[in-house]
Amino acid sequence: MKLRALLLILTMLVLCSPLLASAQPIALGQPTKGIELPVKLEIDDILNMTVMENGLVKVDEVVKATATGYLILKQQYPLSFLFKRFIEMDKADVELENLTVNFDDANRRVTASYVALGMTAKKMDKWVFSMEGDAKLTTRAGNTLVFSKTFPMPLGGKKNMVITVHLPESASDVSVTSEGGYTRIYYRLPSSGSGGNLILMGILGALIVLLVLNLVLKEGLLGLLKMLKREKA
Numbered sequence: 001m002k003l004r005a006l007l008l009i010l011t012m013l014v015l016c017s018p019l020l021a022s023a024q025p026i027a028l029g030q031p032t033k034g035i036e037l038p039v040k041l042e043i044d045d046i047l048n049m050t051v052m053e054n055g056l057v058k059v060d061e062v063v064k065a066t067a068t069g070y071l072i073l074k075q076q077y078p079l080s081f082l083f084k085r086f087i088e089m090d091k092a093d094v095e096l097e098n099l100t101v102n103f104d105d106a107n108r109r110v111t112a113s114y115v116a117l118g119m120t121a122k123k124m125d126k127w128v129f130s131m132e133g134d135a136k137l138t139t140r141a142g143n144t145l146v147f148s149k150t151f152p153m154p155l156g157g158k159k160n161m162v163i164t165v166h167l168p169e170s171a172s173d174v175s176v177t178s179e180g181g182y183t184r185i186y187y188r189l190p191s192s193g194s195g196g197n198l199i200l201m202g203i204l205g206a207l208i209v210l211l212v213l214n215l216v217l218k219e220g221l222l223g224l225l226k227m228l229k230r231e232k233a
Contacts, residue, residue, distance in 0.1 A: 093118070127188070129185040
């Protein structure tokens with residue numbers, strides 16, 4: 001009987017030992033297998049946009065990241081042309097020209113520069129600058145406006161965007177609205193019609209001078225004076 005009882009106790013200990021081991025708490029700092037801890041990613045996207053009077057927009061963009069974020073960024077886009085494709089796809093609603101991309105591993109950042117076509121349009125007597133998404137206007141100094149946006153990222157991270165828009169110095173009547181999923185800046189530019197009127201007036205003046213000289217040569221000065229007297233009469 002004692003031998004049977006001893007064997008039963010040993011059998012129970014062998015069967016229960018894996019369960020007891022799995023129930024023990026994991027010590028702090030002890031490596032875990034098969035458990036992925038959440039990674040905090042944070043990326044700063046800084047855009048500096050200069051709007052020209054002809055509607056073109058010059059853009060300088062800097063993407064900064066934490067050490068982990070930059071490592072993941074380089075894993076996804078190991079070559080500059082792959083990051084170029086990402087920018088082109090991200091801004092598919094506009095046309096990009098002279099796009100250049102450079103990686104700065106020492107400072108954990110990517111710099112890009114390009115010219116954007118299609119971000120501005122003239123409607124009636126106003127110009128409209130449009131960028132996708134609802135951006136918050138944080139500061140304004142004259143014709144320079146600064147916006148900010150924040151997006152959640154996978155694994156609990158976030159992307160912070162700071163967008164600085166430099167309107168032409170001659171822009172006036174500036175207003176900002178959010179409509180249809182876009183942030184729009186309305187502004188006016190001085191009309192170029194006055195320059196055209198001055199040119200037309202100069203041409204008309206030159207024609208009048210030529211007509212007067214032609215009459216003087218044909219009729220003489222006395223003939224011109226007679227013609228002027230007839231016009232007064």
